[in-house]
Amino acid sequence: MLRMRSLVMPEQKDTWVHRLDPRAKILCVMAAGLTVICLDVPEHLFALLLFPLAGHILARFQPGKYLVTGSVLLIGVWGIALSQALFYHEWPRTVVFTLVPPDFPLLGWFTGGVYVYEEGFVHGMVQGLRFATMTAFGLLVTWTTEPRDILLGLTALKVPYGLAFMFITSVRFLPILISEISTVVSVQRLRGANPVKIGPGSIRSAVSVLTPVLANCVRRASILGSSCESRAFNPTGARSSLVEMHWRGRDLAVCTIAMGFALSCFAAKIAFWLYKAEILYISNLRWLYQIAREL
Numbered sequence: 001m002l003r004m005r006s007l008v009m010p011e012q013k014d015t016w017v018h019r020l021d022p023r024a025k026i027l028c029v030m031a032a033g034l035t036v037i038c039l040d041v042p043e044h045l046f047a048l049l050l051f052p053l054a055g056h057i058l059a060r061f062q063p064g065k066y067l068v069t070g071s072v073l074l075i076g077v078w079g080i081a082l083s084q085a086l087f088y089h090e091w092p093r094t095v096v097f098t099l100v101p102p103d104f105p106l107l108g109w110f111t112g113g114v115y116v117y118e119e120g121f122v123h124g125m126v127q128g129l130r131f132a133t134m135t136a137f138g139l140l141v142t143w144t145t146e147p148r149d150i151l152l153g154l155t156a157l158k159v160p161y162g163l164a165f166m167f168i169t170s171v172r173f174l175p176i177l178i179s180e181i182s183t184v185v186s187v188q189r190l191r192g193a194n195p196v197k198i199g200p201g202s203i204r205s206a207v208s209v210l211t212p213v214l215a216n217c218v219r220r221a222s223i224l225g226s227s228c229e230s231r232a233f234n235p236t237g238a239r240s241s242l243v244e245m246h247w248r249g250r251d252l253a254v255c256t257i258a259m260g261f262a263l264s265c266f267a268a269k270i271a272f273w274l275y276k277a278e279i280l281y282i283s284n285l286r287w288l289y290q291i292a293r294e295l
Contacts (some may be wrong), residue, residue: 009175010143017059018144021251022153025141028254031262032137036130038265039295042122045129052136059144069139073132080131081124088120096121147172149243156245162235173220180216184209268292 012018032048039045056069086099100107100114107114141150147168154164188194188208272292274280 010146011059011061012146013060013144015059015144016250017055017140020144020254021245021247022145022149023156023245023247024251024255025145026150026153026157028258029134029137029141031258032133034262035265036133038262038269040126041295042125042129044295045126045133049129049133049136052133052140055140056136059140061143065139065143069136072135072139076131076135077125077128080128081121084124084127085116085118085121086114088117088123090119090123093117093119142171152241152243152245160235161239165235169224173217176220177213177217180213181209184212265295268295 032052035048036045039048056066085096094117095115096118097116098113099116100111102108102113104113145153150171151164151168154167155161193208194205268288269292271280271282271285272289275285275289
């Protein structure tokens with residue numbers, strides 16, 4: 001149980017990534033979100049994915065967290081790519097492999113054939129790499145930053161305190177939720193049950209695990225609400241903090257590079273979309289249109 005909970009808890013270490021200002025990390029995540037929308041080439045998205053992966057290496061996490069990161073990214077990318085390869089309906093599309101021929105009894109007649117399409121696989125890789133990039137950035141931030149520091153960073157960036165408080169509350173309760181699920185599974189195994197089995201009783205096993213967990217969540221939410229009310233919590237009121245955050249040179253450099261690159265990609269894409277829609281064309285920006293077409 002403790003090991004499972006430690007996999008989602010932030011680690012306190014003296015690394016370059018840990019020492020970054022929380023505001024810089026949040027702005028980098030925002031910049032990454034804007035960049036992945038602008039990039040449409042799998043090679044470029046994979047290159048962007050290398051940045052958060054490098055951050056994971058520099059952060060020197062425990063081995064279990066690397067296993068979690070790799071499993072989530074590989075399953076996510078492969079699942080999205082495979083699903084898009086099978087169910088791609090745009091044109092043109094090139095058949096790479098036939099899983100179920102059209103003349104196959106029942107299933108072939110019902111579906112008209114099941115194929116693996118090259119264009120669908122490429123489209124799925126693009127979507128999967130977008131998912132992997134944002135997931136890797138999110139894990140990097142939550143594993144290297146204490147929730148209270150994220151709250152300070154969000155409020156310093158003028159995010160409404162109510163929204164920031166709700167976000168941090170969910171982040172704080174996630175390790176507790178995971179440990180409770182692990183505890184329920186362990187207790188049921190000690191009683192001779194197998195709550196994680198896959199088969200006819202899977203739904204019943206899932207309900208038996210989630211019922212006590214959801215009951216604890218409702219009880220915890222009620223206690224949290226009563227605690228906030230007893231302290232006269234006001235999300236719009238003025239507040240101060242014991243910790244004062246100050247921008248340092250490396251924080252400004254990281255933010256400037258990340259936001260500058262993201263805004264440049266976004267501006268290039270906007271110019272290209274206006275040109276493609278025949279709304280605005282500037283002949284002197286033909287080089288920019290070419291760059292945006294290849295992103």
